[in-house]
Amino acid sequence: xxxxxxxxxxxxxxxxxxxxxxxxxxxxxxxxxxxxxxxxxxxxxxxxxxxxxxxxxxxxxxxxxxxxxxxxxxxxxxxxxxxxxxxxxxxxxxxxxxxxxxxxxxxxxxxxxxxxxxxxxxxxxxxxxxxxxxxxxxxxxxxxxxxxxxxxxxxxxxxxxxxxxxxxxxxxxxxxxxxxxxxxxxxxxxxxxxxxxxxxxxxxxxx
Amino acid sequence: xxxxxxxxxxxxxxxxxxxxxxxxxxxxxxxxxxxxxxxxxxxxxxxxxxxxxxxxxxxxxxxxxxxxxxxxxxxxxxxxxxxxxxxxxxxxxxxxxxxxxxxxxxxxxxxxxxxxxxxxxxxxxxxxxxxxxxxxxxxxxxxxxxxxxxxxxxxxxxxxxxxxxxxxxxxxxxxxxxxxxxxxxxxxxxxxxxxxxxxxxxxxxxxxxxxxxxxxxxxxxxxxxxxxxxxxxxxxxxxxxxxxxxxxxxxxxxxxxxxxxxxxxxxxxxxxxxxxxxxxxxxxxxxxxxxxxxxxxxxxxxxxxxxxxxxxxxxxxxxxxxxxxxxxxxxxxxxxxxxxxxxxxxxxxxxxxxxxxxxxxxxxxxxxxxxxxxxxxxxxxxxxxxxxxxxxxxxxxxxxxxxxxxxxxxxxxxxxxxxxxxxxxxxxxxxxxxxxxxxxxxxxxxxxxxxxxxxxxxxxxxxxxxxxxxxxxxxxxxxxxxxxxxxxxxxxxxxxxxxxxxxxxxxxxxxxxxxxxxxxxxxxxxxxxxxxxxxxxxxxxxxxxxxxxxxxxxxxxxxxxxxxxxxxxxxxxxxxxxxxxxxxxxxxxxxxxxxxxxxxxxxxxxxxxxxxxxxx
Numbered sequence: 001x002x003x004x005x006x007x008x009x010x011x012x013x014x015x016x017x018x019x020x021x022x023x024x025x026x027x028x029x030x031x032x033x034x035x036x037x038x039x040x041x042x043x044x045x046x047x048x049x050x051x052x053x054x055x056x057x058x059x060x061x062x063x064x065x066x067x068x069x070x071x072x073x074x075x076x077x078x079x080x081x082x083x084x085x086x087x088x089x090x091x092x093x094x095x096x097x098x099x100x101x102x103x104x105x106x107x108x109x110x111x112x113x114x115x116x117x118x119x120x121x122x123x124x125x126x127x128x129x130x131x132x133x134x135x136x137x138x139x140x141x142x143x144x145x146x147x148x149x150x151x152x153x154x155x156x157x158x159x160x161x162x163x164x165x166x167x168x169x170x171x172x173x174x175x176x177x178x179x180x181x182x183x184x185x186x187x188x189x190x191x192x193x194x195x196x197x198x199x200x201x202x203x204x205x206x207x
Numbered sequence: 208x209x210x211x212x213x214x215x216x217x218x219x220x221x222x223x224x225x226x227x228x229x230x231x232x233x234x235x236x237x238x239x240x241x242x243x244x245x246x247x248x249x250x251x252x253x254x255x256x257x258x259x260x261x262x263x264x265x266x267x268x269x270x271x272x273x274x275x276x277x278x279x280x281x282x283x284x285x286x287x288x289x290x291x292x293x294x295x296x297x298x299x300x301x302x303x304x305x306x307x308x309x310x311x312x313x314x315x316x317x318x319x320x321x322x323x324x325x326x327x328x329x330x331x332x333x334x335x336x337x338x339x340x341x342x343x344x345x346x347x348x349x350x351x352x353x354x355x356x357x358x359x360x361x362x363x364x365x366x367x368x369x370x371x372x373x374x375x376x377x378x379x380x381x382x383x384x385x386x387x388x389x390x391x392x393x394x395x396x397x398x399x400x401x402x403x404x405x406x407x408x409x410x411x412x413x414x415x416x417x418x419x420x421x422x423x424x425x426x427x428x429x430x431x432x433x434x435x436x437x438x439x440x441x442x443x444x445x446x447x448x449x450x451x452x453x454x455x456x457x458x459x460x461x462x463x464x465x466x467x468x469x470x471x472x473x474x475x476x477x478x479x480x481x482x483x484x485x486x487x488x489x490x491x492x493x494x495x496x497x498x499x500x501x502x503x504x505x506x507x508x509x510x511x512x513x514x515x516x517x518x519x520x521x522x523x524x525x526x527x528x529x530x531x532x533x534x535x536x537x538x539x540x541x542x543x544x545x546x547x548x549x550x551x552x553x554x555x556x557x558x559x560x561x562x563x564x565x566x567x568x569x570x571x572x573x574x575x576x577x578x579x580x581x582x583x584x585x586x587x588x589x590x591x592x593x594x595x596x597x598x599x600x601x602x603x604x605x606x607x608x609x610x611x612x613x614x615x616x617x618x619x620x621x622x623x624x625x626x627x628x629x630x631x632x633x634x635x636x637x638x639x640x641x642x643x644x645x646x647x648x649x650x651x652x653x654x655x656x657x658x659x660x661x662x663x664x665x666x667x668x669x670x671x672x673x674x675x676x677x678x679x680x681x682x683x684x685x686x687x688x689x690x691x692x693x694x695x696x697x698x699x700x701x702x703x704x705x706x707x708x709x710x711x712x713x714x715x716x717x718x719x720x721x722x723x724x725x726x727x728x729x730x731x732x733x734x735x736x737x738x739x740x741x742x743x744x745x746x747x748x749x750x751x752x753x754x755x756x757x758x759x760x761x762x763x764x765x766x767x768x769x770x771x772x773x774x775x776x777x778x779x780x781x782x783x784x785x786x787x788x789x790x791x792x793x794x795x796x797x798x799x800x801x802x803x804x805x806x807x808x809x810x811x812x813x814x815x816x817x818x819x820x821x822x823x
Contacts, residue, residue, distance in 0.1 A: 005809075021385075025311040029381045032411060036373060040415035043452070047423065047434065047445055054440025056433070132432055136440035139432035143422070158804075165805050174807065 005174040007094050015092055017180030020173050030181040034188050041192050044144045045199060052204065054136035059128045061137070061204030070201045073116045074193065077152075080109035081190040084183045091179055096171040099179070103163055106186070110156050117149050141200070148196055151189050158182055227758035229313035230718055234320050235298030236614055239607075241324050242291035248331060249283035250681060252276050257638075257674040260667050263659040273655035274340035275357065279330070281343030282361065285457070286368055287327040289595070292603050293464040294323075294375050297403045299614055301379065303709035304397045306388025306727060308720045311381035312374075313756045314803070319374035321766035326368025329773055333360035342653065344450060347435035347443045351427050356777050362425045363773035367766075369414050369421070376410030379403055388708070389747040390727035394488070397707045397731075398474075398481060401488050402467030405495045409456045409463070412499065417453035420446055429780050444509060451502035459498040462594065463491060465602025466533060469555045472605055473537050475703050476552040477544025480731060483536040490529035490536075497526045507578045516575040523573030530566055534559060549703070550624030554605035557632050558597060565593030568643065583653070586646025592639045604628070604684070611691075612698035616714055620695065623687035627680045634676025641666045641673075706731035711744050719753045722746075722818055753813040761799045768795025 007016060017023050052061065087102035121142070124130040132142045159182055166175050216224070225233060255276050259267045268276065302310055310316050333339060339357035341350035350358050383404045387396070396404075424446065426432035433439035435446060474481040481487060503511060503519040537559060546552070568590040572578055581587060611619045645666045650657060657663045701710040711733045712720060723746035729735050736744055775789025 025381050025385055028384055029312060029377055032377050032380050036377070036411045036415045039412050040419060043416045043419035043449055047419065047449070050442055050445055051434070051440065054442070056438070056440040132426075132430065134439075136433040136436065136442065139426065139434050139439075139441075143426065143432070143434075161801070161804055174809070 005172040007172060016094065016171065016173055016176035017091070018177070020177070023173065023177035023180070026177045026181050027184075030184050034184070037188060041144075041147070041195070044147055045195065048140040048144045048200065051136040051140040052200075054140075056135035056137075058134040058138065059124075059130040061141075061200075064124055064128050064130055065201055065204050067201065067205060069116060069120055070197065073113050073120075074197050076109045076113040076116065077190055077193050080106045080113070081187055083109065084186050088180065088183045091171065091176060094171060099171065100163055100167070103159060103179070107156060107159050107163070110152060110159070110186075114149065114152055114156065117145070117152075145196060145200065148189070148192055151192070155182070155186055155189055158185070224758075226763050227760045229317050229756050229758050231298045231302050231310045231313065231316060232614075232716060232718075234316055235295045235300075238291045238295030238298060238320055238323070239614075241327065242288050242295060245283050245327050245331075246288035246292070247681075249280050249288050250678065252280035252283065254674055254678060256280060257671040259655060260657070261671040262668070263664055264656050268655070270655045271340065274342075274653075275338035277653055278339045278342050278345075278357075278361070279334075282330060282339070282365070283327075284595075285343065285461070286365060287323070287330065289461050289599050289603065290372065291323055291327075293406075293461065293599075294372070296399075296464065296468065296603075296606050296610065297375075297379060297406075299610060300709050301400050301403050302382065302386070303613075303712060303716070303720060304400045304707050305383060305386065306391050306708050306721065306725050306732075307382060307386040308724070308753060309386075309756065310378050311386060312378045314759060314762060314808075315374045316378045317759070318762035318765060319371040319378065321762050322371025322374070322769070323368040325766050325770040326364045326366075326371065329367060329770060330360055330364035333357055333364075336360070344454070345424065345446075346450075347424065347427070347446050348437075350424060350446075351435050356781075358424075359428060359777040362421050362428070363777055366418065366421050366425070367769060367773060369417055372410055373414045373418075376407040376414070379407040380411065383407075388721075388724045388727055391732075392727075394485065395727055395730045395732070397467075398470035398484070398487055398491075399464070399467035402463040402470075402491055405491045406460050406463045409460045409495050409498065413453045413456035413460065416449050417457075420449035420453065423449070425776070429776060444506075447506055447509065448502070451505045452499075455502040455505065456495075456498045458591075458594070459494055461599045462602075463494065465558075465599045465606075466491070468602045468606040468609065469537060469558055470540075471707065472551050472555045472609055473540045474731070475609075475705055476547045476549060476555075477541045478547075478704070479540055479544040480706075480734075481536070482539035482542075483532070484730060486532055487536055490532045493529040494526060497522060497529070501526065501573075504573055504575070504578075507575045508582045513575075520573050520575040524570050527566060527570050534563060534566075549608070550619065550621055550628060551605045551608035551703075553625060553628050554601045554608070557628070558601040558605070561593060561597030561601065561635070564640075565590060565597050568593065581646065583651055584646035585642040585650045585652055588652050589639045589642035589646060592642075596635055596639070604631075609703065610709075612702045612714070613709055613716070615692075616698050617691045617695040618698045618702050619691050620687050623683055623690060627683035627687060629680075630683060631677050631680025634673045634678075634680055637673025637676060638670050639673070641669050645670070701733075706734035708732055708744070711736075719755060719813055722753075723750055724748050750815055750818060752815050753818065754810055755813060756810045757808055759803075759808070761803050765796045765799035765803075768792045768797075768799060772796060 005020075018027060083102050083105045087099045087106060090098035090102060130138055132138055162175070162178055162182060225237065228234060255268060256273070259265050259273055259276075298310075298316070302308070333356070337355040337357045339345070339353070339361035341353045341358055341361075345358060345361060383396070383400060423432075423434040427435050427441075433441045435441045435443045437443070470481055470487060501519055501522045503515060504523045507516050507519070548556070568586070572581055572587065572590055608619050608624055611617060645663055646652075648662055650663050657667065698714065700712075700714040703710070708725060708727075711725065725732065725744035726747035732744065736742055769792060771788050772792025775785045775787070775792055778785035779789055
């Protein structure tokens with residue numbers, strides 16, 4: 001016999017992500033993990049800031065960056081963070097269908113962001129010959145933004161796997177913490193993007 | 208079926224048990240065993256170094272092989288010997304000390320162990336294919352120009368084991384935050400649990416910087432990026448910053464658990480409560496905090512400027528304050544105590560003067576202006592061996608003697624233990640004390656020969672003789688382990704008259720640790736019950752079903768996948784066929800993650816009825 005993970009309609013006020021001991025551990029564990037991720041991205045940002053003017057005669061940030069596409073990407077990712085909040089709101093109300101719907105929108109927006117990013121990189125490479133190997137600036141740019149993009153890919157795979165796996169069995173105390181930790185992770189990815197938008201693109205357009 | 212009925216299991220069943228285990232006690236023992244193995248490898252490397260430097264202009268090894276020896280010695284000892292053994296102690300002792308049945312993430316814990324082990328195997332595989340030779344610090348451009356695949360092995364091995372260590376750190380933070388027994392408030396935790404907690408925080412914030420540094424080096428070596436390539440605008444000092452932002456906290460990751468072990472031992476063998484418990488906790492935090500603020504004292508001669516050097520010099524010296532608080536607290540713990548000189552206590556006693564010498568030379572090195580004289584000489588080598596051997600290795604030896612009965616139900620032989628101690632202790636000071644003077648006389652580190660009649664001959668000979676004394680001590684310790692395993696008597700549950708919860712569980716420790724979670728009434732909970740109660744912990748809950756996690760082979764499979772992928776990364780830029788290993792290995796590793804995510808694993812219950820049959 002295994003544990004009873006079904007939702008209890010008598011206890012609607014409870015957050016299904018934090019009823020079980022494992023759920024609480026996952027919640028705290030992900031917060032702690034994000035602390036480490038912060039240092040990871042801080043190191044990448046520091047590297048980028050040290051190398052952002054080291055173009056070695058290749059394209060510089062002022063020449064290649066265009067704010068239109070980056071603005072669209074920012075909107076897509078920020079909105080996806082908002083929709084994941086709605087999804088978690090419905091999770092707390094034990095409304096599985098609406099939660100899946102809003103997470104579906106989140107995934108749609110996240111994939112849109114990824115498509116834009118792939119287009120952006122392809123554009124730099126084909127139109128400007130600006131690659132990972134063209135200068136220290138190129139290496140630092142693709143590494144920082146690429147690490148963020150890699151995190152988005154991981155997040156999308158995570159979310160889609162969760163939604164497909166649980167599509168037929170609904171919400172319970174076993175999978176609610178998983179959705180909840182994904183949402184936390186997703187907000188973090190969003191916050192990192194806000195810094196990339198500022199430090200890489202805005203600061204790269206001026207000066 | 209009774210849980211106590213110890214059935215004879217075949218070798219295959221035992222092997223399968225260890226490959227799939229998620230039990231923190233077994234993982235801890237595996238950490239210690241693997242760490243001991245790498246410790247022997249690193250020790251042999253150090254003997255090669257010392258033999259080469261025994262006489263002037265020796266040709267025992269070539270210059271290239273010497274570079275590989277120093278690189279492998281440093282990397283092995285820090286990442287694959289000292290850290291895993293300390294992580295082993297954490298696994299064995301901390302859940303018991305805080306009164307938990309398990310760790311927060313048993314699966315992650317197992318994965319962390321396997322990643323460390325295969326990282327160590329990967330690094331030492333490089334002996335066959337060409338070992339890294341750029342020093343354990345791997346400064347570019349030396350590391351980016353280093354021919355062959357040695358440095359690639361270094362990068363991938365540390366990336367693997369670093370990921371594993373990070374998982375271990377996260378696991379312990381969450382375990383300590385959420386799984387303390389009823390009544391076990393933070394300020395009632397034993398000091399080893401405290402230092403584990405703070406060390407885990409250090410791991411969490413230090414390792415990602417190294418992850419990034421290793422990625423940059425990996426990209427430069429394998430994918431032609433330009434982070435450290437001056438011609439394309441790169442900057443080699445970035446590596447130094449990222450490396451030391453990690454590697455300075457790393458030395459505190461090593462020493463803080465050792466401080467915790469000593470705190471336990473001084474208290475138990477003085478039969479007194481630890482003096483200044485609260486200040487010990489705060490000193491631990493202060494050391495950890497300051498440890499992040501001083502990385503540039505490794506870079507005084509880079510040319511960061513006098514303002515930066517001054518700030519980092521002051522920060523460095525400030526660390527002596529909380530460390531001094533600890534030293535005085537240990538002395539005061541012993542003052543007026545009823546002291547028993549067991550082998551564990553002997554190592555702890557020897558630690559105080561040895562480590563204090565290392566601390567004093569640390570303050571000397573922290574004086575930025577004077578550091579220009581000491582930098583990259585044997586003075587530095589002497590300094591860090593005084594803190595790492597006199598602190599960490601002594602702590603490991605003390606911890607092994609102290610927790611051996613908990614892990615293996617045997618008390619290590621005291622006579623052999625004391626013999627090993629004296630050989631090692633004398634050898635240690637013989638080896639490294641004289642290196643201070645060699646360094647002050649100008650002998651640079653990492654050179655494979657020195658010239659005759661420059662005043663360095665006798666000192667180097669003495670140092671080498673000392674190294675063989677240390678080796679003799681290590682051999683006696685190994686004999687002690689074998690002797691104890693064969694002849695030793697069964698240890699009682701509480702052989703040292705302990706004060707903390709790990710001595711309150713039956714011997715052998717049941718896999719669920721506590722039948723009923725204990726009620727903790729204060730600091731040193733077992734001691735309180737011995738003095739004010741009937742010597743046994745009061746249960747905090749009625750006897751009930753116990754929820755335990757299922758074992759799993761997935762951590763092992765995932766690690767093998769990532770190990771194969773690492774080999775693919777190392778060789779892909781020379782042999783395109785290696786892409787097969789790269790993609791194949793990643794498929795196995797990521798496949799393991801997917802299986803783990805999609806397959807429900809609810810764990811299982813140990814039934815109340817089964818538990819009732821168990822003896823206390």
